[in-house]
Amino acid sequence: xxxxxxxxxxxxxxxxxxxxxxxxxxxxxxxxxxxxxxxxxxxxxxxxxxxxxxxxxxxxxxxxxxxxxxxxxxxxxxxxxxxxxxxxxxxxxxxxxxxxxxxxxxxxxxxxxxxxxxxxxxxxxxxxxxxxxxxxxxxxxxxxxxxxxxxxxxxxxxxxxxxxxxxxxxxxxxxxxxxxxxxxxxxxxxxxxxxxxxxxxxxxxxxxxxxxxxxxxxxxxxxxxxxxxxxxxxxxxxxxxxxxxxxxxxxxxxxxxxxxxxxxxxxxxxxxxxxxxxxxxxxxxxxxxx
Amino acid sequence: xxxxxxxxxxxxxxxxxxxxxxxxxxxxxxxxxxxxxxxxxxxxxxxxxxxxxxxxxxxxxxxxxxxxxxxxxxxxxxxxxxxxxxxxxxxxxxxxxxxxxxxxxxxxxxxxxxxxxxxxxxxxxxxxxxxxxxxxxxxxxxxxxxxxxxxxxxxxxxxxxxxxxxxxxxxxxxxxxxxxxxxxxxxxxxxxxxxxxxxxxxxxxxxxxxxxxxxxxxxxxxxxxxxxxxxxxxxxxxxxxxxxxxx
Numbered sequence: 001x002x003x004x005x006x007x008x009x010x011x012x013x014x015x016x017x018x019x020x021x022x023x024x025x026x027x028x029x030x031x032x033x034x035x036x037x038x039x040x041x042x043x044x045x046x047x048x049x050x051x052x053x054x055x056x057x058x059x060x061x062x063x064x065x066x067x068x069x070x071x072x073x074x075x076x077x078x079x080x081x082x083x084x085x086x087x088x089x090x091x092x093x094x095x096x097x098x099x100x101x102x103x104x105x106x107x108x109x110x111x112x113x114x115x116x117x118x119x120x121x122x123x124x125x126x127x128x129x130x131x132x133x134x135x136x137x138x139x140x141x142x143x144x145x146x147x148x149x150x151x152x153x154x155x156x157x158x159x160x161x162x163x164x165x166x167x168x169x170x171x172x173x174x175x176x177x178x179x180x181x182x183x184x185x186x187x188x189x190x191x192x193x194x195x196x197x198x199x200x201x202x203x204x205x206x207x208x209x210x211x212x213x214x215x216x217x218x219x220x221x222x223x224x225x226x227x228x229x230x231x232x233x234x235x236x237x238x239x240x241x242x243x244x245x246x247x248x249x250x251x252x253x254x255x256x257x258x259x260x261x262x263x264x265x266x267x268x269x270x271x272x273x274x275x276x277x278x279x280x281x282x283x284x285x286x287x288x289x290x
Numbered sequence: 291x292x293x294x295x296x297x298x299x300x301x302x303x304x305x306x307x308x309x310x311x312x313x314x315x316x317x318x319x320x321x322x323x324x325x326x327x328x329x330x331x332x333x334x335x336x337x338x339x340x341x342x343x344x345x346x347x348x349x350x351x352x353x354x355x356x357x358x359x360x361x362x363x364x365x366x367x368x369x370x371x372x373x374x375x376x377x378x379x380x381x382x383x384x385x386x387x388x389x390x391x392x393x394x395x396x397x398x399x400x401x402x403x404x405x406x407x408x409x410x411x412x413x414x415x416x417x418x419x420x421x422x423x424x425x426x427x428x429x430x431x432x433x434x435x436x437x438x439x440x441x442x443x444x445x446x447x448x449x450x451x452x453x454x455x456x457x458x459x460x461x462x463x464x465x466x467x468x469x470x471x472x473x474x475x476x477x478x479x480x481x482x483x484x485x486x487x488x489x490x491x492x493x494x495x496x497x498x499x500x501x502x503x504x505x506x507x508x509x510x511x512x513x514x515x516x517x518x519x520x521x522x523x524x525x526x527x528x529x530x531x532x533x534x535x536x537x
Contacts, residue, residue: 040374095305161392165384168374171365175341176358176387176440223375223420 010248017244020134020254023145023201024240027210030149030194032233033156035215036225037187040167044212045099049106050188051195051208053083055113058129058204063120067128069141073196076204080192083109113204132203134244134254141200148197152190159183164225202255209259210236217266220273235265294319294356294444294475295340299349302332302339308347309335311499317477322470324480324490324506328522331496333479334366337446340477359388362442364433366449372421378432379404379417385439407435412461427458434462445469447478451485463489483510497521 011017038047057079058072065071083105090105091098117129137145156163162183165173198207214235215228222228243258271278293316302310310332317323325333338344340351341363353361362385382404383396390396396404408414411431421429430450437445447466451459467489469476480486486493486506493509495501497518502509 158393164376168371168376169365169369169384171338171343171369172363172384174343175361175363175365176384177392178342178358224377225375228375 006249007245010245016135016137017248019137019139019142020201020244021241023134023137023142024210024244024258025237026142026146026149027194027198027201028214028233028236028240030145030152031198031211032214032218032231032236033229034152034190034194035211035236036218036229036232037156037163037167038191038212039215039219040225040228041187044216046102047191047195047208047211049102050080050084050191051199051204052110052113053106054080054109054192054195054199054207055129055204056109056116057113058199059113059116062129063116069138069144069200072129073144073200076196076199077192079109080195081189084188084192128203129199130203130205131253131255132199132201132206134201134258135247137201145197145200148193152194155186155190159186163187202258206255206259209262210239213259213262213266214239217262217269217273220269220275220277223275236262239265293317293321294354296352296354297340297349298352300336300339300346300351301348302335302344303347304335309498310339310496312349313496313500314349315494315500315503317475318492319475320470320473321475321492322466322490323477323492323494324486325477325494325496326480326483326486326510327496327501327518330498330522330525331518332498333496334448336494336496337363337448337477337479341446356444359440360442361444361446362437362440364437364445364447364450367426367429367433367452372424372429374421376421377417378408378413378419378421378424381421381432382407382417382435382439385436385441388440403439404435407438408432410438411435411465425455426453427455430454430458430462434465438465442474444475445477447476449479449481451480451482459485483515486510498525 011021035047038044054076057075057077059075060079061068061071061073061075064075083102087098087102087105090096090101094101113129162173162177166183194211195204195207198210201207202210214232217235218228218231222231239262240258243261244254246252246261247254247257269277273280295317297313297315300310300313301308309330313336325336327333335344339346341361342358379401383400385407386396386400386403389400405414405417408416411434413428413431413435416424416428416432421432424432434450450462454462463485466476466478478490480490487510490506492504493506494503495509495514495518498521501518501521502511502514
């Protein structure tokens with residue numbers, strides 16, 4: 001088969017593939033930078049926990065309005081934010097640390113979500129919510145994902161400087177600007193929003209994959225916050241494009257194909273990356289000067 | 291009291307356990323004061339409360355109209371993520387926060403001041419180095435360059451010389467001396483008593499409660515240090531450390 005037939009023709013021939021590709025681009029532009037900040041803030045697992053916390057909200061939306069994009073998105077957003085807020089309150093009001101209280105809340109929400117969907121919906125519905133279906137993304141979903149990405153990039157631009165400073169020197173930020181927690185809250189809202197966007201395409205279980213894997217991979221190549229964010233977005237988009245092609249050509253489910261492609265980039269980066277990779281650490285003579 | 295910063299019956303607590311207990315006193319304008327005391331004595335807690343990062347349980351800190359921009363603060367190195375992907379020039383440029391705020395661009399003049407500050411701390415030409423590549427001493431010089439740009443009348447330093455090489459310590463002490471001569475008020479948490487005796491005219495000796503506050507030679511007596519150590523022994527025996535926090 002020619003290069004054109006394997007890499008471009010599927011998108012040229014089919015509208016659903018084009019829409020899926022654009023959805024990947026929109027997701028990548030929002031999730032890449034958000035994922036970068038999650039990695040830099042050592043909150044990688046928080047992203048994972050939050051993505052599971054979205055499930056009962058989506059399930060309640062489904063219960064109320066069936067497979068309605070807006071109902072499930074709003075439900076996911078509200079419950080995701082509520083879990084983040086509750087976890088924060090519990091960790092401040094009790095001696096439990098935030099990661100433990102977040103884990104507690106997300107496990108409860110995950111079980112609750114599966115319970116709601118399985119008692120009231122079919123297995124097909126459950127699979128849709130858990131694993132998404134990027135190939136069935138319609139114009140409405142595409143608009144939602146693109147709007148969330150746009151909002152995320154604009155909001156990140158507004159809080160970029162304090163967010164960066166809060167990552168590496170929180171005491172300094174609070175001394176010069178006060179209100180470090182305000183930026184943290186805005187950032188958490190953006191995380192939940194992007195997970196809601198991702199779950200349309202990849203499902204609640206894997207929405208976080210396109211956020212974390214490209215960002216973690218980029219850490220091995222770039223050495224400034226802006227280049228990390230740009231590279232994460234690029235890797236996320238390429239993973240989406242390649243994952244869709246793998247899915248199309250080998251008749252595999254698209255969500256896992258996309259995440260596994262991102263996983264392959266991540267694995268390659270661990271071994272061959274420019275900064276702190278295995279090659280770099282154990283074969284220092286083999287690398288060019290960085 | 292009529293200092294630049296006055297402290298009135300200040301108690302600061304973690305989980306209801308006081309880390310600083312009923313401290314009263316005054317930092318005179320232009321004074322150079324060392325805060326010393328055993329581990330867990332509440333030194334960092336006191337300095338964080340003066341900056342406004344922690345809140346008094348009872349009592350108060352009177353800053354007499356000093357705003358955020360008037361107080362420059364050097365956090366402990368342990369509180370900073372030194373693996374963060376940021377370069378030296380960008381870190382120092384944060385000292386221009388009062389001029390740039392959240393969104394303002396840094397103008398060429400600002401970058402010139404960054405370069406001057408770096409030269410002043412002996413790191414000329416280091417602007418493009420990532421902070422992760424610096425030694426602890428070099429990184430502390432970067433943070434002092436940031437303090438220089440903040441240009442504040444009050445400067446608070448939390449353990450500025452912990453794990454820092456001797457040459458850097460000497461250079462940075464000279465900068466502190468220079469600030470003092472220029473009439474700035476400097477308060478530093480320190481451990482090395484000899485350093486305090488040689489370079490700091492005023493001392494605040496803390497063991498959660500105030501043991502002494504005044505001219506260094508009068509505060510750092512054998513009796514006072516013994517009393518502070520005895521109090522610290524008491525916390526260790528009763529396991530009364532403020533749980534999980536560096537005090």
